[in-house]
Amino acid sequence: xxxxxxxxRRGSADSIGERLRKAREDxxxxxxxxxxxxxxxxxxxxALEEDELEHxxxxxxxxxxxxxYANYLGLxxxxxxxxxxxxxxxxxxxxxxxxVLGKKPISQKKNIRFSHTMIVTLAFxxxxxxxxxxxxxFIHYYKEVVMTKKTGLKGIFAxxxxxxxxxxxxxxxxxxxxxxxxxxxxxxxxxxxxTYKDVWLKVTQDGTVAFHGTxxxxxxxxxxxxxxxxxxxxxxxxMLALNVNGKDIDFLGKRLGKNVLITHxxxxxxxxL
Numbered sequence: 001x002x003x004x005x006x007x008x009r010r011g012s013a014d015s016i017g018e019r020l021r022k023a024r025e026d027x028x029x030x031x032x033x034x035x036x037x038x039x040x041x042x043x044x045x046x047a048l049e050e051d052e053l054e055h056x057x058x059x060x061x062x063x064x065x066x067x068x069y070a071n072y073l074g075l076x077x078x079x080x081x082x083x084x085x086x087x088x089x090x091x092x093x094x095x096x097x098x099x100v101l102g103k104k105p106i107s108q109k110k111n112i113r114f115s116h117t118m119i120v121t122l123a124f125x126x127x128x129x130x131x132x133x134x135x136x137x138f139i140h141y142y143k144e145v146v147m148t149k150k151t152g153l154k155g156i157f158a159x160x161x162x163x164x165x166x167x168x169x170x171x172x173x174x175x176x177x178x179x180x181x182x183x184x185x186x187x188x189x190x191x192x193x194x195t196y197k198d199v200w201l202k203v204t205q206d207g208t209v210a211f212h213g214t215x216x217x218x219x220x221x222x223x224x225x226x227x228x229x230x231x232x233x234x235x236x237x238x239m240l241a242l243n244v245n246g247k248d249i250d251f252l253g254k255r256l257g258k259n260v261l262i263t264h265x266x267x268x269x270x271x272x273l
Contacts, residue, residue, distance in 0.1 A: 017051035200235035
């Protein structure tokens with residue numbers, strides 16, 4: 001026996017819903033199969049067949065589903081539609097403004113808007129991160145390449161000269177005549193000279209002249225001695241940068257004499273030669 005509840009929901013034998021149900025059963029398809037073909041949700045199909053769809057959907061949507069489903073079942077869709085319209089008066093202005101299917105579509109719209117906002121926000125954050133990374137890389141490139149070209153320095157010497165110029169702790173004390181760089185007696189005195197421009201000078205190591213002439217711009221030369229190294233006749237001291245046993249000494253921008261004495265005790269800028 002069919003439950004009483006179902007009898008009440010389906011309505012009279014000649015109702016639109018009853019005709020739709022019988023047509024589907026005559027066609028030999030289930031609600032699920034009808035859904036696959038028409039793409040109408042099973043709950044909507046059941047509501048159409050039980051004449052209850054107007055309680056959940058606005059009349060405009062009911063008409064659309066009704067026409068689609070009737071055509072699928074091979075019924076006269078226009079006749080059924082006109083019958084439905086005659087039994088249901090036009091919606092009032094208030095009814096037209098009511099949301100369909102409760103508040104679900106509005107909630108879905110809010111979710112879509114929220115998702116869109118999140119996507120835009122994340123895209124902006126990614127773009128900002130990429131921009132920041134590119135900016136840091138450009139600044140690094142500018143310092144390493146562009147500034148190097150402007151100063152006329154190249155390769156390893158350029159990097160070394162830049163480090164020496166920026167290292168305040170390596171500069172000679174203001175007004176000082178000596179730089180105390182104690183070198184253990186058993187170690188060899190090692191001097192490396194960098195030139196910013198062409199510089200004339202004489203290099204004597206342990207009493208023997210090792211070099212006497214012009215060191216060209218961007219040169220890097222190294223001398224070693226057991227006791228002392230003397231730099232004399234320096235044409236442009238401010239254009240030199242020295243490294244003594246790993247200690248950087250930068251003369252750039254300083255007014256120094258023409259002679260420098262390097263021993264195990266340190267560097268003397270005004271030696272008595």
